[in-house]
Amino acid sequence: MHTISLNNxxxxxxxxxxxxxxxxxxxxxxxxxxxxxxxxxxxVGTLFTDLLRMIxxxxxxxxxxxxxxxxxxxxxxxxxxxxxxxxxxxTMMLALILGLTSANLLQPGGELQIAMFQDAMQGFxxxxxxxxDFFAQFLxxxxxxxIAALAxxxxxxxxxxALLLGIALVVGGERYRNxxxxxxxxxxxxxxxxxxxMRLAPLGIMALVLQLIATQDAGLLSTMIKFxxxxxxxxxxxxxxxxxxxxxxxTGMTPLKFWLGAREALITAFATSSSAATLPVTLRCAEQxxxxxxxxxxxxxxxxxxMNMDGTALYEAVAALFIANLVGIELSFSQQLIVFVxxxxxxxxxxxxxxxxxxxxxxVLQSVGLPVEAIAILLPVDRILDTFRTAVNVxxxxxxxxxxxxxxxxxxxxx
Numbered sequence: 402m403h404t405i406s407l408n409n410x411x412x413x414x415x416x417x418x419x420x421x422x423x424x425x426x427x428x429x430x431x432x433x434x435x436x437x438x439x440x441x442x443x444x445v446g447t448l449f450t451d452l453l454r455m456i457x458x459x460x461x462x463x464x465x466x467x468x469x470x471x472x473x474x475x476x477x478x479x480x481x482x483x484x485x486x487x488x489x490x491x492t493m494m495l496a497l498i499l500g501l502t503s504a505n506l507l508q509p510g511g512e513l514q515i516a517m518f519q520d521a522m523q524g525f526x527x528x529x530x531x532x533x534d535f536f537a538q539f540l541x542x543x544x545x546x547x548i549a550a551l552a553x554x555x556x557x558x559x560x561x562x563a564l565l566l567g568i569a570l571v572v573g574g575e576r577y578r579n580x581x582x583x584x585x586x587x588x589x590x591x592x593x594x595x596x597x598x599m600r601l602a603p604l605g606i607m608a609l610v611l612q613l614i615a616t617q618d619a620g621l622l623s624t625m626i627k628f629x630x631x632x633x634x635x636x637x638x639x640x641x642x643x644x645x646x647x648x649x650x651x652t653g654m655t656p657l658k659f660w661l662g663a664r665e666a667l668i669t670a671f672a673t674s675s676s677a678a679t680l681p682v683t684l685r686c687a688e689q690x691x692x693x694x695x696x697x698x699x700x701x702x703x704x705x706x707x708m709n710m711d712g713t714a715l716y717e718a719v720a721a722l723f724i725a726n727l728v729g730i731e732l733s734f735s736q737q738l739i740v741f742v743x744x745x746x747x748x749x750x751x752x753x754x755x756x757x758x759x760x761x762x763x764x765v766l767q768s769v770g771l772p773v774e775a776i777a778i779l780l781p782v783d784r785i786l787d788t789f790r791t792a793v794n795v796x797x798x799x800x801x802x803x804x805x806x807x808x809x810x811x812x813x814x815x816x
Contacts, residue, residue, distance in 0.1 A: 407599060411668050414603035415610055418672075422614025439615060442608040446672075449605025452598045453669075453678040456591055458551055460681050461703045462563045463588040468699030469567025470581050478568075484805045485701050489709040492647065492797055493748065496639050497741050500715035503635045504722035505737075509628040556677055557707050588699075595681040602669065602682075609672035613788065625782055628723045632786050635719065636712050640793040644711075648800045652807040662690035663799050670795040674787040676706045679795050686799065693802045701805050705798030712790025712797075714748035717765045724766065724775040736769045743768040 405413070421442075425435045469478065543561050550558035570577050570584075645656035660667070666686040670679040680703060687698040721740045725732050732740065747764045766773050 407602065407665065410603040411606055411665060414605075414607035415668055415672075418607035418610030419614055421607075422611045425611070425615040435615070439612065442611045442615075445604055445608035446612055449598075449601055449608070450673050450675070450678050452601065452605075453673070453681055454554065456594050456598065456681055457556070457677055458554055458559055459587070460591045460595070460684065461556060461559055461706075462551065463584050463591060464684060464695075464699035465560060465563035465703050466567045466570065466584050467581070467588050468696045469564055470570045470584075471696040480809060481697065481700060481805055484808045485704060485801060488801045488804050489705060489797075492644065492711050492801075493709070493714050493745055495643055496635075496711040496715040496793075497718050497744060499635050499639055499643070500632075500718040501722065501737060501741065503631055504719045507627070507631055508726055509631050509719070509723045554677075556703075560703055560707055592685070595685055599665070599682065599685065602665070606668060606672040613672070613784065616784075625778075628719070629782055629786065632716055632719050633789055635715055636786075636789045636793055639711060639715060640789075640796050644793070644796055644800050648803060651804050654803060659691070659800070659803075662686060663796065665690075666795055666799065667792050670792045671788045674784070674791045676710075676791055676794045676798070679791070680706050683795055683798055687802050691799060691803060693799075693806050697806045697809065698802050701802040702798045705801050706795075708749045709797050709801060710748035710794050712793035714744050715793075716786060716790050717744040717747060717762055720762060720779055721765050721769065721771065724771050724778070725769070727775065727778070728772060730771065732769060739768050740765060 421438065425438055428435045543557055545555060545558040547558070547562040549555075550562065570581050641656075645659060648654055648659060649656065663686050666679055666683040669682045670676060673679055676683075683702050683706070684698055687693040687702055688695055693701075718740055721744070722732065722737075743765045747762070762776055762779070763773050766775065
């Protein structure tokens with residue numbers, strides 16, 4: 402008997418979730434069917450994301466330790482670092498240029514009045530945070546007690562500790578060979594758990610998509626349609642044109658081949674709105690479907706999930722210009738340059754959780770003197786936009802791993 406592949410099961414789950422979501426939207430919000438359906442969807446969706454988060458930290462820790470140790474052994478570590486950082490920085494800069502250019506040309510928010518959103522802003526309290534405070538907090542989050550970082554799921558601190566431990570294992574040489582072997586075996590066990598959890602993916606993603614569609618406020622979406630359209634349009638342009646073009650020009654891989662291999666991770670990112678929760682699936686897709694070597698994927702992808710945020714950077718830049726138009730402030734070129742740099746740094750420091758961009762948005766607005774309370778205007782539409790920008794963030798991580806692998810192989814052939 403022919404069984405349906407997991408990829409196709411996930412696609413069916415997305416379609417079923419969307420159809421059920423639209424059906425619940427058509428029903429009375431307070432009806433027993435809607436209430437019960439949303440309750441069950443919340444339970445199933447939460448279970449799936451919690452399972453992914455459960456294995457996230459052990460997976461990040463072991464994959465980076467093993468990846469770094471093996472790359473250092475092959476004398477490739479420096480090259481991987483260089484290419485990965487150049488790629489992450491370049492694509493984020495392209496995303497920001499795309500976002501700022503479209504926002505300047507189309508002027509979202511210019512036709513709206515801030516008074517329309519006064520009620521939402523009054524009930525919103527934003528935590529004030531200056532740029533120096535943000536940097537101080539960011540640096541504190543890097544260097545933590547590793548046990549506390551593991552317990553609190555601080556991905557950035559875990560990544561840094563795993564990097565140092567991987568390098569120490571290489572410097573120690575044969576003396577610590579047993580520890581490296583243990584880490585490799587532990588990584589294999591974690592990947593086995595990922596395979597088990599992925600069997601629940603069709604149901605979990607169906608539940609998350611159902612919730613997303615059934616809980617959207619259509620009235621507010623129509624009020625802010627221009628802003629939503631610009632963010633979605635530029636995010637999709639970056640994800641469907643810019644990143645695939647970089648991949649094709651660098652490696653020769655066609656966009657279709659990439660999307661077929663990456664779709665499990667892209668759909669999971671869209672449904673969960675969390676690049677961190679999607680990380681186990683991203684690694685699985687990169688290694689099994691896109692054939693990135695485990696050492697390269699295990700280093701580049703967890704690093705990308707913490708600092709490569711093209712979609713988030715683009716969103717924060719467009720949102721800053723939208724709020725400036727809304728309050729009637731015209732940002733000069735130098736102010737937009739500040740938005741460019743701050744959005745990039747804030748995106749790097751953004752945690753890989755749903756609506757993480759809203760956490761760092763405060764820093765971007767304060768950098769050019771815009772009212773922080775205006776974030777309240779973005780909150781109702783943020784959830785739907787977050788799904789797309791997370792998918793693009795995750796796409797960037799996978800494209801990055803393929804580009805890094807290509808340059809490593811090219812270096813080998815050149816020697």
